[in-house]
Amino acid sequence: MSMSSRFAKTMLPFEQKITSRADLARRIAELPKPVVLTNGVFDILHRGHVTYLAQARQQGASLVVAVNTDASVKRLGKGDDRPINICDDRMAVLAALEAVSLVVPFDEDTALEVVQQARPEVYVKGGDYEMTAIPEGQAVLAYGGKVAAIPFEHDRSTTKLLVKVRAAK
């Protein structure tokens, strides 16, 4: 088998859940309402993430996940070696989850502009955020949408996984 056929590119159904920013409004208009939106890095996916995303989806009929681009992750200061997984890979893994309806990248420092463009009925983050203190939460409340912080059920994080992997070397 040649290298090119081994890595042949075919668009799989879950990959169609990934949208460009330019198409976001059109793709959101096609989704069942109410639409829930969340955002984050989702570098090495773990049980905390998938539990959180399943619970976020239960807040409405569709779940949109806005994912930080690699450049915007760098600016968050999680570490020089972060993200471990590039944005295209992080988006593909998220799109493969049953709970997730649509995935979009964002390059800004916060997801405020995505929220203003998407105008979800519900905006969700994990319980590590105070919803009224973050720009996305404030924007959604300002137009009459709902916000929800989902409490952590599993003590997991990408950072902790990396500490474990590095200690095992």
Ligand SMILES: Nc1ncnc2c1ncn2[C@@H]1O[C@H](COP(=O)(O)OP(=O)(O)OP(=O)(O)O)[C@@H](O)[C@H]1O
């Ligand atoms: N264990 C968890 N339980 C519930 N929600 C979580 C958990 N970990 C992360 N989240 C939520 O998932 C979203 C993405 O989180 P993020 O990618 O920062 O996770 P993380 O694993 O804590 O990453 P890092 O260690 O790189 O900071 C955020 O909204 C966050 O609140």
Ligand SMILES: O=P(O)(O)O[C@@H]1O[C@H]([C@H](O)CO)[C@@H](O)[C@H](O)[C@@H]1O
């Ligand atoms: O995965 P994280 O670090 O929880 O994601 C960040 O969330 C921030 C939050 O929405 C407060 O504004 C956001 O600003 C940041 O760009 C990451 O998405």
